[in-house]
Amino acid sequence: MTTHVLIRVGERSxxxxxxxxxxxxxLAAAAVVLAGIGLMLGDYGISPGQVLAALTGGGDDRxxxxxxxxxxxxxxxxxxxxxxxxGVAGSLFQNVTGNPLGSPDIIxxxxxxxxxxxxQIIVLGSDTGSVAIGAVLGGLGTALVVHLLTRPHGLTGQxxxxxxxxxxxxxxxxxxxxxxxxxxxxxxxxxxxxxxxLNAVLWxxxxxxxxxxxxxxxxxxxxxxPLQLLTLGDDxxxxxxxxxxxxxxxxxLVAVGLxxxxxxxxxxxxxxxxxxxxxxxxxxxxxxxGVAGPALTGAVLVLGSDxxxxxxxxxxxxxxxxxxxxxxxxYLIGLLALEWRRR
Amino acid sequence: MSRLAAKGLEVGYGSERGARRVLHGLDxxxxxxxxxxxxxxxxxxxxxxxxxxxxxxPASAGTVVVDGRPTADYGPKELARVLGLLPQxxxxxxxxxxxxxxxxxxxxxxxLLRQWSRRDEEAVAxxxxxxxxxxxxxxxxxxxxxxxxxxxxxxxxxxxxxxxLLLDEPTTYLDIAHQLEVLELARRLARExxxxxxxxxxxxxxxxxxxHLVVMSEGRIVAEGEPSAIVTEQLMADVYDLPCRIIPxxxxxxxxxxxxxxxxxxxxxxxx
Numbered sequence: 001m002t003t004h005v006l007i008r009v010g011e012r013s014x015x016x017x018x019x020x021x022x023x024x025x026x027l028a029a030a031a032v033v034l035a036g037i038g039l040m041l042g043d044y045g046i047s048p049g050q051v052l053a054a055l056t057g058g059g060d061d062r063x064x065x066x067x068x069x070x071x072x073x074x075x076x077x078x079x080x081x082x083x084x085x086x087g088v089a090g091s092l093f094q095n096v097t098g099n100p101l102g103s104p105d106i107i108x109x110x111x112x113x114x115x116x117x118x119x120q121i122i123v124l125g126s127d128t129g130s131v132a133i134g135a136v137l138g139g140l141g142t143a144l145v146v147h148l149l150t151r152p153h154g155l156t157g158q159x160x161x162x163x164x165x166x167x168x169x170x171x172x173x174x175x176x177x178x179x180x181x182x183x184x185x186x187x188x189x190x191x192x193x194x195x196x197x198l199n200a201v202l203w204x205x206x207x208x209x210x211x212x213x214x215x216x217x218x219x220x221x222x223x224x225x226p227l228q229l230l231t232l233g234d235d236x237x238x239x240x241x242x243x244x245x246x247x248x249x250x251x252x253l254v255a256v257g258l259x260x261x262x263x264x265x266x267x268x269x270x271x272x273x274x275x276x277x278x279x280x281x282x283x284x285x286x287x288x289x290g291v292a293g294p295a296l297t298g299a300v301l302v303l304g305s306d307x308x309x310x311x312x313x314x315x316x317x318x319x320x321x322x323x324x325x326x327x328x329x330x331y332l333i334g335l336l337a338l339e340w341r342r343r
Numbered sequence: 344m345s346r347l348a349a350k351g352l353e354v355g356y357g358s359e360r361g362a363r364r365v366l367h368g369l370d371x372x373x374x375x376x377x378x379x380x381x382x383x384x385x386x387x388x389x390x391x392x393x394x395x396x397x398x399x400x401p402a403s404a405g406t407v408v409v410d411g412r413p414t415a416d417y418g419p420k421e422l423a424r425v426l427g428l429l430p431q432x433x434x435x436x437x438x439x440x441x442x443x444x445x446x447x448x449x450x451x452x453x454x455l456l457r458q459w460s461r462r463d464e465e466a467v468a469x470x471x472x473x474x475x476x477x478x479x480x481x482x483x484x485x486x487x488x489x490x491x492x493x494x495x496x497x498x499x500x501x502x503x504x505x506x507x508l509l510l511d512e513p514t515t516y517l518d519i520a521h522q523l524e525v526l527e528l529a530r531r532l533a534r535e536x537x538x539x540x541x542x543x544x545x546x547x548x549x550x551x552x553x554x555h556l557v558v559m560s561e562g563r564i565v566a567e568g569e570p571s572a573i574v575t576e577q578l579m580a581d582v583y584d585l586p587c588r589i590i591p592x593x594x595x596x597x598x599x600x601x602x603x604x605x606x607x608x609x610x611x612x613x614x615x
Contacts, residue, residue, distance in 0.1 A: 003442075003481070006459055015459035222455055229447060235430035238399060240503060241423030241451040287438040 020284045020293065027280075027296035031080060034303045038076040039068050041311060074206035075198050078265060079306045079320070080299040081206075082198075083272060085213045085262040087280070087298020088220050090273030091289040092255035095227045096248050097160050100335060103274040104259045107164020110273070111171040112142025113263035114194060118175055121190050122182040131193075132208075132264035139260030142167060143252060196267040196321020198306050209265040216261070217295060219254045224291045227251055231288050269321045271328020272298050278335065301327075345372040346538060347396065347426070347507050351405035354388075354395050365391045367562045368405065373507075373555075378533040379540045380549045383559035384583050389542045390431070390511055392559065396540070397428040397509050409507070423451035427505035431512050433496055435484040441495050442480040445471055448502030467502050474498035474528060490521030497528060508532065510541040514548070526552045550574060550597045558582060574598040 006015045039051045046054075046064045054061075054068035090103045097107075104110050116138015120131045149163045175194070179187050226247045229237040234244045259273065279301075280293035305323040312318060354366040365388045373379050373396075381389045394400045396407055398414045406413045409425055417425075427448075435444055448470065449463040471477040474494045479487065484495055493513060500508060510529060514522040522545065530552055533539045543549040549556065550570040558566040558573070560582045566573045571591070579587050579600060586603040603609045 004459075008459075012456045013459045014456075225450070225453075225455070225458075229450060231436045232444075232447065233430070233433055235399060235428070236433045236499075238419070239397065239423065239428040239430060239500070240448060241418075241420035243419045285438075287436040287443075 017284070017286065020286060020290075023280070023284045024292055024296060027283075027293070027300055030300050031296060031303065034300060034307065035076050035080065038079070038303060038307055039072045041307065042067065042072065043315060070203070074203045075201050075306070076303065078201045078206045078209055079198055079303040081210050081213045082262045082266050082269065083276070083299035083302030084217065084295040085209075085258040085298070086269060086272040086302070087276030087294035087296070088217055088291055089255040089258035089262070090275075090298070091277035091280075091291060091294035092220060092223070092227070092251045092258075093273070094277050095231060095288060096251050096255075098231060099158070099161055100278055101161050101274075102164075103277075104255065105268075105270055105273050106168070107161060108146065108166075108168025108171055109139055109142050109164070109256055109259050110263060110268050110270075111168045111175065112145075113139035113260045114268045115171045115174055115178075116141065116260075117193065117264060117267075118178045118190055121193065122178050122186050125186065132261070135264035136257070136260040139256045139263070140253075142171065143256045147252075192319075193267040195319035196269040196324070197319035198266055198309075199317055199319070201266070205265060209261060212261045213258065216254050216258050217291065219250075220258075220291050223247060223251050223254065228288055228290070267319075267321060269302060270325040271331065272301050272324055274335075275328055275331045276301055346375050346410050347408075347540075348372040349392075349396060349405060349407045352392070352395060352402050352407070353404035354391055354400055354402050365562050366395065366402075369562070369564060371557065371564060371567075373538060373540055375538050376533065376536050377538070377554035378530055378552060379538075379555040379557060380553035381540065381542045381557045381559060382544070382546060382549045387559045387582075388562040389559050393428075393509050393511050393540065393542050397426060398422060399428065399430075420451040423503065423505070425505055426507040426509065427500045427503045428509045429496055429500045429511060429513055432515065437485050438483050439485075440480070441471070441476055441482055441484055441487075441498075442467070444484055444495060445476070445498045445502050448499040451503060466504055470498045470501035470504075473501055473532075488521075489517055490524055493517060493521070493525055494528065497525065501532070506536075507538045508540070510539065512542050512544065514543060514545065522548060546600050547592075550599070551592065551595055570597055574600075 003018055004015050005018055005021050006013060036048065036051065040046050040048060044063065044067055046068060050061055050064045051068055054065040093102050093104055094100055096102070113135040116134040116136070117131045119138070120134030146160065146164055146167055149167070150160050179190050182190060226237070226242040229240060229242045230244060230247065237244050262269070276298035277289035277294040280297040281289040284293050301324065302320065305327065306320040309318040309320045309323045349369065349371050352366050352369040353364065355364045369392065381392065383389045391400060395402050398407065406415070408414070409417070409422070414422055446467050449466060452463065471480060474497045476491065476495050476498050479491060479495065484492060487495065497513070513525050513529070517525065526548060529539050529541060533554065553570050556568065556570045556573060557564055558578065565582060566578055574589060576587055576589050579585050579589070588601040588603065589598050590601060591597070592599040
């Protein structure tokens with residue numbers, strides 16, 4: 001089978017399609033290039049040589065080293081990690097629901113995480129650390145509500161999408177209400193956070209996000225193969241030994257975890273979870289989306305959007321969520337038109 | 344002793360109260376290494392029996408035993424290495440190729456760190472050969488004809504390399520030539536030593552291809568054995584409420600059902 005690349009070490013083996021391997025390499029290269037640009041660009045311009053020197057610990061420009069290592073690197077790393085988290089979460093949800101619209105940003109889970117965080121910021125008036133907890137609780141709570149509302153039929157199909165849209169709309173209203181009721185200063189903080197921004201992300205936050213997302217994406221990799229089999233229908237999947245309901249529940253939990261962590265880190269970044277799995281699937285030419293492709297696509301999308309957000313109207317910085325929202329809106333219209341034509 | 348057997352199976356749908364019993368304390372032992380065919384009128388519980396044997400449906404009472412152990416004690420992959428099931432009208436995502444789909448049958452033999460062994464490759468090649476779909480390997484499944492598609496799904500079940508293979512109405516929606524193709528393949532598998540169980544609707548084909556016939560009615564097995572030994576006009580009248588003549592098939596000698604409905608002079612028939 002020449003269409004696949006097979007890596008075999010003793011008893012161990014992994015296999016993927018040749019085209020998928022090339023696409024993954026290209027995406028990784030794009031991520032590296034964008035990261036390089038991200039480290040160079042800014043009000044204090046730094047040359048590629050200086051960036052390399054700063055990263056390897058050498059160089060005599062201490063200001064450059066400070067900007068690269070302490071200011072720009074955590075931001076770049078967070079952009080990549082949050083993008084990967086959103087891409088993988090979207091892929092998990094779309095596989096579970098068997099619907100390209102079954103993404104966390106459409107079915108209300110991202111909004112739920114935001115609501116949780118807003119309750120922390122506005123009602124409990126707390127710092128950034130517990131905002132994360134609020135976001136995770138909000139995300140899980142929304143998952144639970146949607147699960148209960150769709151219960152007899154499980155988390156599949158059109159019903160989930162419709163219920164999710166309804167829950168999401170309700171939560172958006174709750175978010176608005178919370179902001180309106182808040183004091184001017186807190187409302188400002190909340191509004192800034194709601195736009196989804198990577199401004200002023202430093203190492204402490206970047207490290208926490210990196211570790212949490214790495215663990216969750218590891219779990220997603222373990223779930224990827226049984227989840228792929230679920231796209232053949234529950235009966236077929238169970239016939240080859242996939243515990244369908246169990247896999248689906250775990251996938252939803254991991255995906256909610258990823259969305260919540262990402263949202264906690266930066267605020268809601270729209271449309272990446274929706275678009276990344278579909279874009280990577282089209283690039284790779286595969287019938288379903290896996291984990292590595294959506295992760296890299298999401299990372300490239302968020303980092304690329306953040307660079308645009310930083311430089312488009314420099315020195316004024318836009319929020320990255322504004323850029324992904326604008327790009328994603330166009331994408332969503334295209335997707336809906338395509339779905340419509342297929343009916 | 345049979346490798347696949349069930350004792351006292353009770354299966355129902357719906358809640359405790361007002362539940363509808365589909366199987367009533369059913370006992371069955373599937374003979375090894377031959378082709379067993381289950382027939383019966385609509386809603387007699389034949390698919391339910393097959394799916395309960397495959398552990399797709401939970402039994403409220405009774406046990407299914409595979410190789411002397413209740414299936415409830417098997418892990419999901421462990422059972423899938425012994426018992427395969429081809430479900431009714433399965434579907435593949437658009438664009439998935441035949442080779443990819445057949446390869447999915449290897450799942451119970453693989454793990455995260457052992458995704459593709461030489462053994463997997465051989466099994467997939469052998470399965471595609473046996474089901475005669477090797478030439479279609481790189482074609483998307485959704486572009487194939489109904490008959491080809493069903494052979495591809497059979498190939499996936501074959502790649503699973505299970506000694507027990509259950510087929511849930513494998514010939515539904517196929518024209519007569521494609522039905523025969525699928526049944527020939529099923530019979531060949533039984534001749535090679537697998538235990539094959541199929542639910543079929545077409546009585547004429549069921550009687551021709553069954554080594555062992557199971558006739559069901561209202562959640563019970565009413566007759567069991569070699570088709571020519573058990574199929575009688577009385578049995579057809581009892582089970583299908585169908586007045587008929589039965590003659591030996593002039594080509595095979597197996598029973599051929601000729602319904603009286605629609606013939607001249609039969610009461611209630613539309614006469615020309």
